Amino acid sequence: MELLKRLCDAPGVCGHEEAVREILINAVGPYADSVHTDHLGNLYMTKGQEKQGPHLMFAAHTDEVGLMVRGIDEEGSIRFIELGGIDPRVLPAKRVRIGKDAICGVIGIKPFHLSDKEERKEVTPLSDLRVDIGASSKDQVERFVDVGDPIWFDTSFEQWGDILKAKAFDDRAGCYMMTELIRHEFRFPVTFVWTVQEEVGLRGARIAVARVRPDIILVLEGTGAGDVPTDKDVARMPFLGKGPVVTILDRTVVCNQRLVEFLTDAADREHIPWQFKRPLVGGTDAGAAVRVKPLHAAVLAIPARYIHSPVALADLKDIINTIELVKAACGRFGEVKL
Numbered sequence: 001m002e003l004l005k006r007l008c009d010a011p012g013v014c015g016h017e018e019a020v021r022e023i024l025i026n027a028v029g030p031y032a033d034s035v036h037t038d039h040l041g042n043l044y045m046t047k048g049q050e051k052q053g054p055h056l057m058f059a060a061h062t063d064e065v066g067l068m069v070r071g072i073d074e075e076g077s078i079r080f081i082e083l084g085g086i087d088p089r090v091l092p093a094k095r096v097r098i099g100k101d102a103i104c105g106v107i108g109i110k111p112f113h114l115s116d117k118e119e120r121k122e123v124t125p126l127s128d129l130r131v132d133i134g135a136s137s138k139d140q141v142e143r144f145v146d147v148g149d150p151i152w153f154d155t156s157f158e159q160w161g162d163i164l165k166a167k168a169f170d171d172r173a174g175c176y177m178m179t180e181l182i183r184h185e186f187r188f189p190v191t192f193v194w195t196v197q198e199e200v201g202l203r204g205a206r207i208a209v210a211r212v213r214p215d216i217i218l219v220l221e222g223t224g225a226g227d228v229p230t231d232k233d234v235a236r237m238p239f240l241g242k243g244p245v246v247t248i249l250d251r252t253v254v255c256n257q258r259l260v261e262f263l264t265d266a267a268d269r270e271h272i273p274w275q276f277k278r279p280l281v282g283g284t285d286a287g288a289a290v291r292v293k294p295l296h297a298a299v300l301a302i303p304a305r306y307i308h309s310p311v312a313l314a315d316l317k318d319i320i321n322t323i324e325l326v327k328a329a330c331g332r333f334g335e336v337k338l
Helices: 002-009 020-031 118-122 138-141 168-180 203-211 257-269 285-289 314-328
Strands: 034-035 043-045 054-063 066-072 078-083 095-098 103-106 131-134 152-153 156-159 163-166 190-195 215-225 296-305 312-315
Touching: 002 020, 002 168, 020 034, 020 043, 020 118, 020 168, 043 203, 054 168, 054 285, 066 138, 066 215, 066 257, 103 168, 118 215, 131 285, 152 285, 163 168, 168 190, 168 296, 168 314, 190 203, 215 285, 215 314, 257 296, 285 296, 296 314, 312 314
Parallel strands: 054 190, 054 215, 215 296
Antiparallel strands: 034 043, 043 190, 066 078, 066 152, 078 131, 095 103, 095 152, 103 131, 156 163, 163 312, 296 312
16 A cells, blocks of 8 residues: 555646656666656556557546646735645635645635635635645745745545555546556556546546557546435436446546446456446546547546545455456457457
8 A cells, every 4th residue: 555655645737747657667667678758757668569459548537636826915815726636615724735836835715713604605715725834924934935836735645454544546546456457467558548637627638649540549537436425216326335437438538348348348257346326527638549540548546535535435346346447357358359
């Protein structure tokens, strides 16, 4: 769990993924035939490029949702904008870190007993929230913080039995699974790409697919779990602990039907539990890939409760089963007729 912990705890909001990239290079660079990055920040590792067969590209994004400093008020409070999709309801009173020195701060909100009845009914808009680092003037803040600095949630990884708690399982879980898979030997050419800026428009994947030109892309992701309390009798999926989540379609891609069936058949054959993703929710790097070149795309994810918030929960068994499913499927990859 040490590598997963380091990946989850590392700062990596959109456009500032360098800490995550450095961990990955040091951890698994020696397992690759080649290692390089592009100007946007995508990290590429290749294996077996001389081998015959379809070229498979694995992708997982290194960035996490977060915030960015957009201004500093005269009294010393910090205004910010979001990087990626964040619900303003999860922000008040949360601890954050800012900039190259990881300055501590808290997102302030008016105390309950100073708020009137109407204020208590409303969600404070993001534009009205501020980060407080304990400064009393703009000059004090500017000693430590600059406009444009990234802001990330100050959440530490913890393990509670099989349950894991951290920020950014979307998509440090996928990043970690690829570090396990790159140690595996494949009978066909494989390129592993840890992409950037997925949360702000699938930007890194567009560049990566144009460069790699794969025949097949398999995206490894973290996706929202549906097993949360509800007062409605509605179908909910996926659930923690019930295995890898297979995407049929979402708002950016319709996955290749034969590839989906191949993955689910492999899971059944190996007695690996799996579940379908709720359709039409969210998007992944697969959506960018299919817009760059004709290829076959599939997405496997682990479910995580409360993603895109300061803290999420995931199940270790889902991570292990996803890795095992990919290994089992790749062992018989020549059998799939796409």
